[in-house]
Amino acid sequence: MQQQLPLHRTSDPLVRGPAWLNLLGALLRPWIRIRREPKNPQELLPDDGVPTVYVVERYGLSDTLILEQACREADLPSPYEAAARLPIKRTRAIIALTPRPSLFRSRPHPSRSETLSQLAELISGNRQDDIRLVPVSIFVGRAPDRQSGWFRVLFAENWVVVGRFRRLLAILLNGRDTIVQFSAPVSLRQTLDEQGEVALERSVRKLSRVLRVHFRLTRTTIIGADLSHRRTVVDAVVDADSVRQTIAAVATKENIREEQARRRARGYALEIAADYSHTVVRSISFMLIALWNKLYDGVVMHHFDKLRAVAPGHEVIYVPCHRSHVDYLLLSYTLYQNGLVPPHIAAGVNLNLPGLGSILRRGGAFFLRRSFKSNALYSAVFTEYVSQLFARGVALEYFIEGGRSRTGRLLTPRSGMLAMTLRSFLRESRRPVMFQPVYFGYEKLMEGKSYIGELSGKPKEKESLLGLLRAFRVLRQHYGKVTINFGEPIELAPLLDEVAPAWRASTGVPEAKPEWLPAAVDTLAERIQSNINRAVDVNPINLLALALLAMPKHAMAEADLLAQIGLCKDLLVALPFGDRMTITDKNPAQIIAYGESMQWIRRVEHPLGDVLVVEGDNSVLLSYFRNNVQHVFVAAAWIACCFLNNRRMSRATLLRIGRLVYPFIRAELFLPWSEDEFRERLQVTLDFFVKRGLLETDADGRVIERAPGQSDSAFQLRVMSHSLLQAVERYYITLALLVSNGRHTLSAAELENLCSLTAQRLSLLHQLNAPEFFDRSLFRGFIQKLRERRVIWADENNKLDFDDGLEDLVKESKVILSRDIRHGILKLTAELPMAGGDGDARRNDEAA
Known part of the structure; x- marks a missing residue:
């Protein structure tokens, strides 16, 4: 007869374990400090009377004592209290998937738990009862601590199953850095019901496998993948079919022995491969704590909890923007400190310096050359290495911009690593x-x-040990705060369903290069950049730069600056750019004081009111921080641009021209809206300006008007427009050069070169301290977008032709740009030599 489970038993008195176990727990308690994940695990367990059993990965007396302490601190029933509610006689309600090891025999292989089998048998015999299984993962010595000694790193948590003595040392040395992670409970009744008519023993074995997979995924997320020795990974790469075929092809082509080509392939693999070490990662974390405290006032992180919730069970590819060499150190440190394994990072081979390269390798860096299209063997080895990491469940990190942004904007993405990732996913x-x-x-x-x-044209300084030593001078400076925002993640499978519904037909094919792959890579790259921008942090320096750089002398009266910063903050609060955008909590007065303390701006006292001014190189440097947030204010800036030279404009005209120019702005700033959505954004922004009194409308809202030019509202609009005005000027330079040179005269490369030269000279004539104004990549992107929209195209001689749509764009520019600016650009383009020949193009390249 089956035993009935007491599902609604009244509360039992406090049940404690054996006296000797309580004594051990009391002795162990001073050595253990627990960090629970989640912080309030009791929220996972409803108070419905269902008996609870804790499931752990491996048997261990220390794990039992740690679990009891964690339950007591979290106000959960201890394993001994929970055991009193079970229908079978047990001292504690714990199931260990790996059974108790013997003192004199080898460690047993994981097998079916006797307790789990008995509970399953009871549940199957009584269809009304249930048992709640709560998986609990315990990691001793995982979280970094700045007071931890170097010797303790040797006993940090890893994948090795250690003996009793080593576990004791780990607790004594690292017990204060213990993580106990409670996972969502599993209903034993529901699990058995889902198995249908399958034999009970088979159902229990399947449940055990599922729990083991869960623990393995959790350990991978917290500790990192169980990587074999680096030499094993290199062997797997060289022995892969794709690499062996390339070795044979190279040997035939170069007329060398296959063994020579194989040695070359092994050399490439050793040059590329990381040599990840938990010990080194833990050691580096100690140094980074001191470094961040020296350099920064703090490292602030937002939306990490959302990442933690979805990371387990996923292959996570971190794709950050690239602003500084510090980026990858900050991200790895932040992930490690908060309980996630640092990713393997794709780093340029220029960082593989003597000494430094070895440290970076052991921290998870793998190195790639800047270009290897002409080296088939290197390409095959690198692609296979990425696939090996992918297959082993290693988290990856790479910068799809290819290099650090010198302007503060996101760069045009490079698709190489994304394409490799997608092909690895298909495989x-x-x-x-x-x-x-x-x-x-x-x-x-x-x-x-x-x-x-x-x-400004100086060549990039190559990385070297001498340069690294000189870089230590930065430790004497102060860099304020750093913010790390985790944007909206992008699931790959749903994106492929959207771009190529039949993509699953290409899975499992090692060398698959389906036709839809380039389009999928481009869509993924654009969405990544857009989601990075939507997670923007608007800090005090961004707001100061946005306002002060709009002034001719980069100076503004304090009252005007306070009002402009207040307007920007109110706009962001009323119309957020994205759900994950964050804004400084400082008020305008505090922002100005902060800018002074950071020595970005200087106060000039005056009887009629103080003036805040940006001086010297700070004006150029601040353009970087203005560009960080330029995309956030694009709708407001566009509206403001429309009223620079017009006091009155119909709403329909403003929206029509905005829709016309939006595709080019979107491509440059990686904006998230469609053309219709941008139109709606303009509508609500117009309503905001009207509500604030910066604009007025007639009775039916069709005509919009601004105040006279000397009013405060007109001044605020003029300042707001400046961040987008230079983009419109660049567009006009490109169109003017095309029209002035005529059809079938310039190639795309020649046009790009002339545009950059024209903008560079214009910035000298008008003292524009904004180097990105003549950035060739921005002109290249605009020209490419014109070609995509068939406004211009290349003829059979690779020269550009254009249609009447180009003339429409030129006409519309009159609405935005003043007559003086348009005439200045046209005069400058007329003075340039015609670039119809190769010699002219070559001279222009040399001048650039």
């Missing part, structure tokens, strides 16, 4: 893949001075 699609965009917000950059030089 080894065992787990769902998730791309995690990450936004870095700085208040001052270490590389600021070098960025100015590079944008």
Whole structure:
């Protein structure tokens, strides 16, 4: 006869374990400090009287004592209290998937738990009863601690199943860095019902396998993948079919022995491969704590809890924006400190310096050359190495911009690593893949001075040990706060369903290069950049730069600056750019005081009111931080641009021209809206301006009017317009050069070069301290977008032709740009030599 489970038993008195076990727990307690995940695990367990059993990965007396302490601190029933509610006689309500090891025999293999089998048998015999299984993962020595000694790193948590003595040392040395993670409970009744008529023993074995997979995924998320020795990974890469075929092809082509080509392939693999070490990662974390405290006032993180909730069970690809060399250190440190394994990072081979390269490898860096299209063997080895990491469930990180942004904008993405990732997914699609965009917000950059030089034409300084030593000078400076925002993740499978519904037909094919792949890569890249921008952090320096750089002398009366910053903050609060955008909590007065303390701005006292001014190189450096948030204010800036030279405009005209120019702005700033959505954004922004009194409308709202030019509202609109005005001027330069040179005269490369030269000279004539104004990549992107929309196209001689749509764009520019600006640009383009020949193009390249 089956025993009935007491599902609604009244509360039992406090049940404690054996006296000797309580004594051990009391002795162990001073050595243990627990961090629970989640912080309030009692919310996972409803108070419905269902008996609870805790499931742990491995048997261990120390784990039992740690679990009891964690339950007591979390106000959960202890394993001994929970055992009193079970229908079978047990001292404690714990199931260990790996059974108790013997003192004199080898460690047993995981097998079916006797307790789990008995509980399943009771449940199957009584269809009304249930048991709640709560998986609990315990990690001793996982979380970093700045007071931890170096010797303790040797006993940090890893994948190795250690003996009793080593576990005791780990607790004594690292017990104060213990993580106990409670997972969502599993209903034993529901699990058995889902198995249908399957034999009970088979159902229990399947449940055990599912629980083991859960613990393995959790351990991978917290500790990192169980990587074999680096040499084993290299062997797997060289022995892969794709690499062996390339070795044979190279040997035939170069007339060398296959063994020579194989040695070359192994050399490439060793040059690329990381040599991840938990010990080194833990050691680096100690140094980084001191470094961040030296450099920054704090590292602030937002939306990490959302990442933690979805990361287990996913192959996570971190895709941050790239602003500084500090980016990857900050991200890895932040993930590790908060309980997630640092990813393997794709780093440029230029960082593989003597000494430094070895440390970076052991921290998870793997190195790639800037270009390897002409080296088939290197390409095959690198692609296979990425696939091996992918197949082993290793979290990855790479920067799809290819390099650090010198202007503060997101760069045009490079698709190489994304394409490799998608092909690896098609080949080894065992787990769902998730791309995690990450936004870095700085208040001052270490590389600021070098960025100015590079944008002004100086060659990029190569990385070297001497340069690394010189870089230690930055430790004497102060860099404010850093913000790390985790954007909306992108699930790969749903994106592929959207772009290529039949993509599953290409899975399992090692060398698959389906026709839809380029389109999928482009869509994924654009969505990543858009989600990075939507997770923007608007800090005090961004707001100061946005206002002060709009003034001719980069100076503004304090009262005007307070009003402008207040307007920007109110706009962001009323019309948020994205759900994951964050805004400084400082008020306008505090923002100005903060800018002064950071030495970005200087106060000039005056009897009629103080003036805040940006001086010297700070004006160029601040353009970087203005560009960080330019996309956030694009709708407001566009409306303000329309009223620079017009006091009155119909709503329909404003919306029509906005829709016309939006595709080009969207491509440049990676905006998230469709053309219809941008129209709606303009509508609500217009309503905001009308409500604030910056604009007025007639009775039916069809005509919009601004106040006279000397009014405060007109001044605020003029300041707001400045962040987008330079983009419109760049567009006009491109169109003017096309029209002035005529059809079938310029190639795309020649046009790009002339545009950059024209903008560079214009910035000299008008003292524009904004190096990105003549950035070639921005002109290249605009020209490419014109070609995509068939406004221009290349003829049979690769020269550009255009249609009447180009003339429409030129006409519309009259609405935005003043007559003086248009005439200045046209005069400058008329003075340039015609670039119809190769010699002219070559001279222009040399001048650039």
